[in-house]
Amino acid sequence: MKTTFQYLGHSCFLLTTNGQKVLFDPFISGNPLPQAQKIDIKSIMPNFILISHGHADHIADAITIAQQSGATCICSWEIHEWLQKQGVTNTHPMNTGGFWNFTFGKVQAVVAHHSSGLPDGSYGGNPMGFVLNLSDLTLYYSGDTALTLDMQLIPKRHKIDAAILPIGSNFTMDIDDALTAAQFVQAKKVIPVHYDTFGFIVVDKEECMIKAKNAGIELNFVNIGETITL
Ligand code: NI
């Protein structure tokens, strides 16, 4: 079975890989878009939850989904401590640069250039991205980040098949920097996230598609709720 990607809006997505479900940056109930409001969060039962940083638009539904599913939450040391205080006991702390073999694949936590305060003002440590060595492909999810030269280190260690990158600008990279990021990590295929949810990050999809075509990058917009094969 090939790895599949289901888009749940904003930067939240569910990978199904090697018979396991891996959820990223759970933020569904607070997403104002009507397609996201149709998603029943009670039906989301992942084996793992990866959290890139502490901002509410990446963690708001993490406690609910972790508690209903028993999923292992993979996140920074500081977010791990915070989740433990909220009663989430199944956590796995990482920090940037580190690798760990999980049952769904091998994960490296990588640098993201952003901030990571938690919703109650607690310190969330450094934000991070993830490289995922899965059974059939290697994925890079940058998390919220600026374009950074550190991305050029990633292909020295990994052969990236697809990159999941924010394109909404204002808080993160815009489409132009995301396309440069794809070139830095040597990914030919990009799935965009972190756009259109709020007024600050609305994008012109047609313009993005033209820019990607000119850059020789396959840009795959996925509708909220839709599942694609990677
Ligand atoms: Ni953020």
Ligand code: MN
């Ligand atoms: Mn964000």
